[in-house]
Amino acid sequence: MRLLVTGSAGQLGSHLVEEADRAGHAVVGVDLQQGADTTVLDLSDAEAVRSLLLAERPDAVVHAAAWTAVDDCELDPDRARRANVDATAVVVEAAALVDAHVVGVSTDYVFDGTKDGPYGEDDPPSPRSVYGTTKLAAERIVLGGGGTVARTSWLCSARGRNVVRTVLGALDAGAPLRFVDDQRGQPTFAGDLAGMLLLLARDRPGGVFHTTNAGPVTWYGFVQEILRADGRDPGLVVPIRTADLDPPRPAPRPANSVLSDRVWRRAGYPPARDFREPLAEVVAVLRHR
Template structure:
């Protein structure tokens, strides 16, 4: 029987990813968004009550504890939100038969691999944040068969705080910047993640309407990033170059962005040197063609410049 008007619940609607999900999911049905003020993910009873009352067809969890460095000294809170609360959410989804879409991170790996990580590579997080996100992944897999977990990297967007916006702010105040050049990854826009998520949820609805979702739909874990690769240094240089081209008044030109090693910028949490993820499984399974990381960096910086005018 076809779903006439499916309901999609977005948890964390005000974050940079939640903001884009609220946009991208609109064509698929009734989208209900909640944030910490209306339903805190860490309050398992409140979440369970919301899910039981709303009975959504899909739950999209864009909420997480993302303070990577703070997590080193706030381990209990990181695990509460990223693991315990996620387990409870999966249990709530199971009670109402909802698909759970969840987002994870490259930080589940230690970064020692020479090439891009696949979904089958062994995990080995090097910080509390990564360990807590891995625990959340494992909890979902144990509690709920009908789930989609998307691992992504270096998320940015026009809404919310992120590296790209920080670089533009710093370049507007300083004549030169020092940026790490020995960590490799892929800047991935929140808009791309949201659009791909919506595309795959639409495929799920089609399979469900055809009566085949429970038997043949490819639930599970997938990497989801833009194409290509870069370093934080090259990423910052690209952002600043695009900012200047878009008319932003910046003091630091790309050639004044100096590369430094990770050892010159110590942080409480260790970061993996290789954060590259292979998305071959996602592209082949769902028929998706992912764009190069520069595409959304260019459009996002242009948008930020327009918003300043």
């Protein structure tokens, strides 16, 4: 495949570039930041994006670029819309010029989190945050262009900003660990997700897929698993409630964002690993074991 990855300097995008290289695909990345195989380009520049697509003529575009600072999005909805909605429209329109299939990466934040059980792909979205609202609008643009939406959650890896790195850093600094025990979801590791997205890019199925690692857990429970993976006492983390966060976060989080992968499995793809497996691998990398 010839593949274009947007957000290629970010946490997920950099893993996508690596996985695509390893699988023998020809890959070009675009991002606001410099990264491996990356052209620095702002996706809001429609003319530049069109020129790049016409020059590279990829078979598929994995659109991972987004403004992912959830609380900042809440405070600047116009910027969130430009970064997450308008840029997606530019990507989808340019991809159509060369018949490239778009796989748009989306989020559990499109749900309000009030459902008792796992969210299915066809459950009606009802975002409560600016970030979730803009990502849902982006989903609709991708689907409108015949593309595939891949929703994921609680992204982690050995790079970027994520809870695994935060917890290991706090341990090194001797800082206290307090995490909420009333928000439930599924951690997803960027390397595993990259492999899943490459399958969707290859197969061009269209529609909505839930692509996470397996194993529902609260943030408190997840931090206990991170401590275990680091050979520490899981009792080092203290459970708190969302209402006890001081200061409260500007953007509301879904209390339940467990995503079921029915469509993924029905399509015959291999089930994702339990998150504890890639967690152990990432902790080993970060601890140089």
